[in-house]
Structures are given as C-alpha cells and as structure tokens.
Amino acid sequence: MSLSFSSHTLGGRRLALVLAGVGLAGSGLIFGQSRAERPMPTPQPRPIERPVDRPRPSVETTERPQYRQPNPAPRPNTGPIPRPSNPRIIEGRAMERCTTAPNPGFWQRRDIMAEIQSMARRGNILVHPVAEEVKALTGVAQFPAGWISYGFVVPAGESIKVSLDHPNLGWFRLMMVNKWGGLEEGMLQNIVHTYEPVVTYKNPSKETRAVYVIVDDPGWMSSKDNPFNLAITRSWEPGGKKVDDAIVVTGIWAKK
Numbered sequence: 700m701s702l703s704f705s706s707h708t709l710g711g712r713r714l715a716l717v718l719a720g721v722g723l724a725g726s727g728l729i730f731g732q733s734r735a736e737r738p739m740p741t742p743q744p745r746p747i748e749r750p751v752d753r754p755r756p757s758v759e760t761t762e763r764p765q766y767r768q769p770n771p772a773p774r775p776n777t778g779p780i781p782r783p784s785n786p787r788i789i790e791g792r793a794m795e796r797c798t799t800a801p802n803p804g805f806w807q808r809r810d811i812m813a814e815i816q817s818m819a820r821r822g823n824i825l826v827h828p829v830a831e832e833v834k835a836l837t838g839v840a841q842f843p844a845g846w847i848s849y850g851f852v853v854p855a856g857e858s859i860k861v862s863l864d865h866p867n868l869g870w871f872r873l874m875m876v877n878k879w880g881g882l883e884e885g886m887l888q889n890i891v892h893t894y895e896p897v898v899t900y901k902n903p904s905k906e907t908r909a910v911y912v913i914v915d916d917p918g919w920m921s922s923k924d925n926p927f928n929l930a931i932t933r934s935w936e937p938g939g940k941k942v943d944d945a946i947v948v949t950g951i952w953a954k955k
Contacts, residue, residue, distance in 0.1 A: 787822035791844030797917035823953030832937040837926040840916035850947035853902045854940035860932040863896035867920040874913040878950025
C-alpha cells in the first residue's frame with residue numbers, strides 16, 4: 700500500500716515539474732523576443748468632433764454719416780498775384796569778354812536777357828534810378844559782368860530818349876525793357892547797324908510807367924578814367940508832371 704502511494708506521489712511530482720518547466724520555457728521564449736520583433740500596436744483614429752452650430756447674436760449696424768466738405772468761401776478778385784519780394788540783390792556774374800569789334804552777328808548771339816532772367820530767379824537785379832531832373836550822367840559797366848542798368852519814370856502820354864556817347868562807340872549798345880525784363884508797346888531799341896546806341900519810349904498808357912535802360916559793354920571799354928556818357932531827353936519839364944520815382948524798384952529790379 701505504501702509503495703504504490705509513493706510511486707504515485709513521485710509520478711505526480713514529476714508531472715508537476717515537467718509542466719512547470721514547460722511553462723518557464725514558454726515564458727522564456729516570450730520574454731526572450733527583441734523589441735524589433737514585437738508587433739507594434741496600430742493607432743486608432745480619433746473621431747472628429749464637429750462644432751455645434753450655435754445661433755449668432757444679432758448685431759445692429761448703423762450707417763456712418765457721410766462727411767461733406769463745406770464750400771470754400773469765394774476768393775475776392777484782387778487782380779494778378781504779385782511776385783514775392785526778395786530783398787537779396789544779385790550781382791551780375793562774369794561774362795566772356797569780347798576782344799574784337801562787335802558786329803551785328805555778335806549782338807544777336809549775345810543773349811544778355813537770358814542772364815537777367817536767371818538772376819531774377821535768385822533775387823533782385825541791381826538798378827540805378829535816375830532822378831527826373833538829371834539830363835546827363837557818366838557811368839561804368841559792372842565788372843566783370845560787362846553791363847549796368849538804369850531806371851527811369853515816364854508820365855502818361857510822355858516820351859523819353861536815352862543816347863550813349865563814348866570814344867569806342869561801336870563797342871556799346873543800349874537796351875530798354877519793362878519791369879519784368881521784356882519789351883512792351885512804345886519801346887524802340889537802338890539801331891545796331893548804324894552803331895548809334897539810342898533807345899526811346901513813348902508811354903501809351905494813362906499812368907506813370909517805369910522803364911529800364913541796360914548799357915551793354917561786352918569789351919569792358921568803360922572805366923573810371925574813360926566812362927561812357929548818357930544823355931537823357933524828356934518831353935516834359937521836371938516838376939511839371941506828378942512822378943513818383945519809387946515805381947522804379949517794382950518788378951525784378953532793386954534800387955541802389
């Protein structure tokens with residue numbers, strides 16, 4: 700009885716040991732696998748949650764009032780706008796000296812008015828006003844510009860004549876212009892082909908006018924020792940007409 704029980708007991712123990720070994724072996728096989736050989740879990744996509752449609756709050760909109768620019772006040776009619784005054788006096792810059800006797804072609808090429816217009820954009824042009832009682836004067840052209848200007852006033856309906864005299868008469872010319880440096884009705888320039896430097900002006904208006912006479916001396920023939928002479932002939936007697944010499948400084952000219 701005892702022997703059979705022992706055998707059965709020993710056999711049961713063996714069977715248990717064998718089963719335990721198999722289980723351990725199986726466990727060893729499972730834990731002995733590398734991570735690379737392990738199957739990766741498949742990620743499951745998350746369901747997309749759509750936002751719930753909520754009713755939008757009602758917004759009351761109001762239109763902005765349109766801005767209307769007020770009508771500008773009517774500008775009074777005061778006539779042409781005068782040019783702004785510039786107290787700066789611009790001296791004439793150097794011009795090339797003429798070394799041969801001027802001929803009509805030279806006088807046509809010598810554009811002195813372009814030089815005067817360029818000066819007028821930078822300031823005022825120097826002018827020497829001549830009083831009403833002056834009938835003759837001597838002068839010298841500005842150096843090295845080679846010209847000089849004089850201002851005269853002429854009453855309404857009256858006329859004036861200015862002529863030049865110098866030993867080298869053919870080297871000079873006279874030019875007459877208005878306050879803006881241009882010609883106007885009633886002005887006559889000197890006759891170049893006869894070498895007679897003379898200008899005349901007859902005032903056709905009903906008011907006193909200012910005229911300007913330019914003495915052009917491109918050869919620099921005038922000097923303190925050898926000045927030119929101007930003779931002024933007027934159709935009215937000094938003091939017989941109301942004349943204001945302040946009108947000479949109007950326009951692009953500045954009195955000195």
